[in-house]
Amino acid sequence: MSNKIKIRRILDEGFSQGNVDVLDELMTEDFVNHNAAPGMAPGRDGVKAVIKAERQGFPDLKVEVIRDFEDGEYVIQHVRLTGTHQGTVFGAEPTGRTISWNEIHIARVRDGRVSDHWACNDLHVLLMQLGKMTPPDTSAFRQAVVGS
Template sequence: MNQTDLEKNKTVIARFDKACIEKNDKKALDELVADHVINHAARQGASNGKESFHHFLQLLHSGLSDIKVEILQQVAEKDLVVTRKSISGMHTGNFMGVPPTGKAISIEAIEIIRLENGKYAEHWVQSNLRELLSSLN
């Protein structure tokens, strides 16, 4: 894989972040996520396929407004892209069982995406989401 391919892979992640996370663009999600994707970050017992991405974005957008994603660092090697990012927004709706607080919040995450043919094929993430939710209660 050459440098141009690695940059293209990084661009796929940036496009997902802007179109899907910030704007909840379901069409873009369907274009950028493979039908056979495995989401290793899905809740135990829940779907870990493409539907898990739709479900998370529904939860995110029902609980937060003015969502912005900032890519802080990104490294690509072969078919993997590692991204450290911050997802921020206003907690204006019910978010994963937590009633709105009106507070500005930030989810800090490091994710690993394996791409196939320019689409998400596997997804892993570590974030501060649990700690954030408990601090809102």
């Protein structure tokens, strides 16, 4: 099984289906999430907590792999997460709206299991859709670009 397929199982079975036990199979015991959210453990248990929190807010959460690449021991993924905001998440009460945001993941695979993870995400896009962040004023930028 390719490393890309293993990583997709984390997204499909873990995040989209809520099966946190799959992490024990697919991540090393000394796994490190180098971009763990403040207050979250950087190991497997921290990822399990993220899955539970996101699925509490978005019980129908789905992760779509837009593209992924494998280069030796590294897998790079561009994914889109989509779900209906039905529960409290990130301090935001349910809105009933469909929310969508993008993430980039880099995973290192050692001995067939994920040992390290780095990420970059559209957290600002997510927070704006949840009503927890005001969109920035881009009028000056638009005026400079458009020239009106």
